[in-house]
Amino acid sequence: MNILKVDDKGQAICEDCKKIVETTYLLRNVPFSDNSGVVKNVLVGVCNQCNSVVSLPHQSMPLVKEQLEKQRGTLESRVPAHFIDILNLASFELSGSINFTATIIRYYLHNLSNENLSKKEVNNYLTCDLAKGKAQKRLSIKGNNITRDIEKLKKITDINSTSKLIKIIILKINEDILMKKNLESIHFLKTSIAITS
Numbered sequence: 001m002n003i004l005k006v007d008d009k010g011q012a013i014c015e016d017c018k019k020i021v022e023t024t025y026l027l028r029n030v031p032f033s034d035n036s037g038v039v040k041n042v043l044v045g046v047c048n049q050c051n052s053v054v055s056l057p058h059q060s061m062p063l064v065k066e067q068l069e070k071q072r073g074t075l076e077s078r079v080p081a082h083f084i085d086i087l088n089l090a091s092f093e094l095s096g097s098i099n100f101t102a103t104i105i106r107y108y109l110h111n112l113s114n115e116n117l118s119k120k121e122v123n124n125y126l127t128c129d130l131a132k133g134k135a136q137k138r139l140s141i142k143g144n145n146i147t148r149d150i151e152k153l154k155k156i157t158d159i160n161s162t163s164k165l166i167k168i169i170i171l172k173i174n175e176d177i178l179m180k181k182n183l184e185s186i187h188f189l190k191t192s193i194a195i196t197s
């Protein structure tokens with residue numbers, strides 16, 4: 001493998017200049033494509049004409065991967081045992097295994113954070129019989145935008161407790177997948193499970 005040094009020259013396609021350009025390898029802070037964070041001081045190819053970052057050399061990959069991993073959010077909560085059972089059942093129904101609970105939570109969290117969840121709906125979830133029970137089991141979910149989606153959902157619902165929001169999400173999953181068998185969600189999730197497995 002060819003190791004590059006700062007100030008080495010190269011060539012790449014520049015999206016801004018819309019052609020193949022001469023590049024110089026320099027250390028730059030590079031934002032993630034979804035703006036959720038920045039990889040600091042990483043060697044990249046910079047367009048000599050317009051100064052934008054146009055390439056990421058292979059040797060920079062480990063650093064980028066590590067920083068991405070670090071900045072990935074983790075959602076931690078404690079829930080009553082039957083909430084884990086709901087997730088396992090939903091995952092089993094969609095994939096025949098219990099390995100996709102995180103995918104399902106991420107999907108519903110993201111959808112709910114982009115939806116108008118009414119106060120009444122929220123209240124219905126939090127006061128229903130299934131919402132009761134001692135929080136005896138730990139739930140931990142990793143995901144790229146997971147903390148951002150939770151913050152968004154907190155604003156929409158006016159609920160500041162993450163564990164309450166998790167309860168709402170899981171009760172929504174129960175209603176949507178296990179009870180109503182919402183075909184649109186089921187189809188979407190089955191497809192994403194097929195891609196990620």
Ligand SMILES: [Zn+2]
Nearest residue numbers: 014017047050
């Ligand atoms: Zn350019």
